Amino acid sequence: MNTNNTGGLHVHLKQVAPIYLDAQFQCATGELIVLVGPSGSGKSTILRCIAGLTMPKKGLVRFNETAWLDTDLGIHCPPQKRSVGMVFQHYALFPHLSALDNITVVLGEASRTRREQRARELLAFVNLQGLESRHPSELSGGQQQRVALARSLARDPDVLLLDEPFSAVDQITRRKLQLELARLRQQLKMPIVLVTHDLDEACILADRMCVLHHGRSLQAGPPAKVMSRPDSDLVARLVGLTNLFAGEVIDHKSAPQITLLRWANHTLECRHRPDIRPGQTVSWIIPPQQVILHRRGRPSRGERENPVDGVIRDLVVLGGDVSITMSVNDNPDLPLSLTLSSHVAHRNHLAVGEHITVSLLAHGVHLMPEQT
Amino acid sequence: MDWSALTLSLELAAWTTAILMPIGVAIGRTLARRQFVAKSIVEALIALPLVLPPTVLGFYLLVAFGGASPLGQFYETLIGRPLVFSFQGLLLASLIFNLPFAVQPVQRAFEALPRDIREAAWCCGMSPWRTFRSIEFPLVWTGVLSAMVLTFAHTLGEFGVVLMVGGNIPGETQTIAISIYDRVQALQDQQAALMSAILLVFSFATISVIYIINNRTRRHREY
Numbered sequence: 001m002n003t004n005n006t007g008g009l010h011v012h013l014k015q016v017a018p019i020y021l022d023a024q025f026q027c028a029t030g031e032l033i034v035l036v037g038p039s040g041s042g043k044s045t046i047l048r049c050i051a052g053l054t055m056p057k058k059g060l061v062r063f064n065e066t067a068w069l070d071t072d073l074g075i076h077c078p079p080q081k082r083s084v085g086m087v088f089q090h091y092a093l094f095p096h097l098s099a100l101d102n103i104t105v106v107l108g109e110a111s112r113t114r115r116e117q118r119a120r121e122l123l124a125f126v127n128l129q130g131l132e133s134r135h136p137s138e139l140s141g142g143q144q145q146r147v148a149l150a151r152s153l154a155r156d157p158d159v160l161l162l163d164e165p166f167s168a169v170d171q172i173t174r175r176k177l178q179l180e181l182a183r184l185r186q187q188l189k190m191p192i193v194l195v196t197h198d199l200d201e202a203c204i205l206a207d208r209m210c211v212l213h214h215g216r217s218l219q220a221g222p223p224a225k226v227m228s229r230p231d232s233d234l235v236a237r238l239v240g241l242t243n244l245f246a247g248e249v250i251d252h253k254s255a256p257q258i259t260l261l262r263w264a265n266h267t268l269e270c271r272h273r274p275d276i277r278p279g280q281t282v283s284w285i286i287p288p289q290q291v292i293l294h295r296r297g298r299p300s301r302g303e304r305e306n307p308v309d310g311v312i313r314d315l316v317v318l319g320g321d322v323s324i325t326m327s328v329n330d331n332p333d334l335p336l337s338l339t340l341s342s343h344v345a346h347r348n349h350l351a352v353g354e355h356i357t358v359s360l361l362a363h364g365v366h367l368m369p370e371q372t
Numbered sequence: 373m374d375w376s377a378l379t380l381s382l383e384l385a386a387w388t389t390a391i392l393m394p395i396g397v398a399i400g401r402t403l404a405r406r407q408f409v410a411k412s413i414v415e416a417l418i419a420l421p422l423v424l425p426p427t428v429l430g431f432y433l434l435v436a437f438g439g440a441s442p443l444g445q446f447y448e449t450l451i452g453r454p455l456v457f458s459f460q461g462l463l464l465a466s467l468i469f470n471l472p473f474a475v476q477p478v479q480r481a482f483e484a485l486p487r488d489i490r491e492a493a494w495c496c497g498m499s500p501w502r503t504f505r506s507i508e509f510p511l512v513w514t515g516v517l518s519a520m521v522l523t524f525a526h527t528l529g530e531f532g533v534v535l536m537v538g539g540n541i542p543g544e545t546q547t548i549a550i551s552i553y554d555r556v557q558a559l560q561d562q563q564a565a566l567m568s569a570i571l572l573v574f575s576f577a578t579i580s581v582i583y584i585i586n587n588r589t590r591r592h593r594e595y
Contacts, residue, residue: 051491051495052494053491053494053495078494079491079494079495080494080497080498080499084495085495085496086491086492086495088488088491088492089488090486090488092486092488092489092491092492093492094489094492094493094507094511095489095511096510096511105498105506105507106493106496106497106498108497148492151492151496152495152496154496155496155497
């Protein structure tokens with residue numbers, strides 16, 4: 001198996017059973033990559049393979065020049081020989097030891113005073129001064145998570161692994177801990193791999209996110225890019241994007257550079273994608289924010305851009321915004337979502353059953369060739 | 373009061389407990405961790421002394437230790453004395469009929485340990501031995517203590533197997549339980565009552581200690 005020879009963590013795993021895996025990604029020093037996917041997508045298994053707790057049938061796990069796992073060469077280091085720090089989903093603190101001793105016990109054979117001093121430093125690093133003598137059962141979920149993080153850093157790991165670290169706490173604590181991790185990681189000069197099923201969390205924390213499905217890594221990239229330019233309709237669905245449709249590319253124009261797409265009885269102008277040949281069926285998406293309402297009774301210039309009409313099927317007020325679902329051509333199989341400010345909805349007297357016309361902004365239409 | 377029978381019983385119980393504990397921890401831990409094809413069969417075999425009439429178990433052990441069996445012959449050529457009706461034979465039988473008491477509490481304790489606790493120790497760089505010594509053992513020691521106390525108390529009280537394999541030789545194989553039976557047969561009710569009372573108090577005290585310790589640790593610990 002080949003991966004190129006830059007530094008950081010390289011992971012490439014392949015197996016058929018017991019859990020299908022075909023995952024490949026890299027994480028540079030100082031970078032935080034989030035593995036995101038529904039439960040059962042293999043994210044935790046991948047993390048366990050990196051830590052050495054699970055042995056895949058075929059795989060390569062390498063940090064800088066050191067192979068921790070290389071099934072081709074028969075290398076399989078135990079967890080103790082891999083310089084990893086791991087925070088478990090339920091923290092896995094040692095219940096019979098105080099917060100301080102949860103850390104001193106893993107610090108090896110140094111003198112008791114040296115170990116205690118280091119443990120105090122680590123607890124201070126995660127803002128837990130004063131709670132050293134508490135046992136895990138006397139700590140809140142958030143405090144337990146911090147002890148787990150401090151303990152995972154005790155061996156000065158080269159790689160930090162976080163398995164759904166915020167899933168077991170309430171929402172307010174979660175926000176606080178997420179902020180804290182974002183702050184702490186600036187001081188942690190190591191690759192960090194975080195596993196979550198929470199897309200918002202992925203978008204907040206990730207430098208890059210890697211979308212997983214049934215053990216396969218589908219796409220890796222900055223969250224903004226993955227969310228707006230998914231590689232496939234499957235990725236679009238997994239990251240929860242609406243307005244996903246199928247169409248057929250019919251032509252490319254050079255001035256201005258656009259691609260023409262047939263969809264229902266419409267011909268849409270799209271962002272230029274000369275790599276897709278005419279005649280190919282594609283999936284495509286448009287973010288709800290890029291669907292623009294035509295002001296009723298007062299036409300304007302923008303109305304020539306991909307005009308589409310239909311009937312409002314659903315109208316939901318969410319804070320200051322209104323989320324509208326319309327049936328294009330009055331066809332319930334073509335639900336198109338758009339988001340408006342509530343005052344715009346109000347001024348235009350929008351209501352369920354009303355007929356409206358909208359424009360699909362050409363640069364917002366993202367085409368995805370069918371996967372082979 | 374038959375002091376030699378009491379001493380013999382205590383000696384037998386102490387040896388049995390001392391030899392059986394490391395074996396019980398090893399077997400209990402393995403059964404809690406590993407999945408293998410014949411696991412149910414192995415567990416059933418270990419639990420068998422709980423349900424088998426002691427005389428039946430004693431009969432088979434007697435046959436297995438006897439001069440006609442390979443084990444009995446081997447022992448006799450090696451030591452020069454028969455294995456049956458000796459303290460050593462009694463000890464060997466005691467190790468076998470106490471297996472469920474030594475294994476099961478330890479197995480339950482290891483099964484209650486979440487897997488990720490020892491995995492967390494490994495990921496912190498702790499060797500398997502250090503993980504066992506500093507993390508696992510402190511968390512299962514109440515189970516080990518239960519096993520020890522149960523084994524010790526049960527050895528003191530065992531009757532059927534002892535009678536079958538050891539016979540009733542004062543100073544060699546006559547334990548306190550058999551001595552009590554002897555006294556009743558000989559209509560020495562007062563002596564029987566005294567020895568019975570000693571066994572009752574001892575058994576009650578040890579079992580109480582187990583429950584007290586278990587309840588106290590349970591209050592402090594959630595995984």
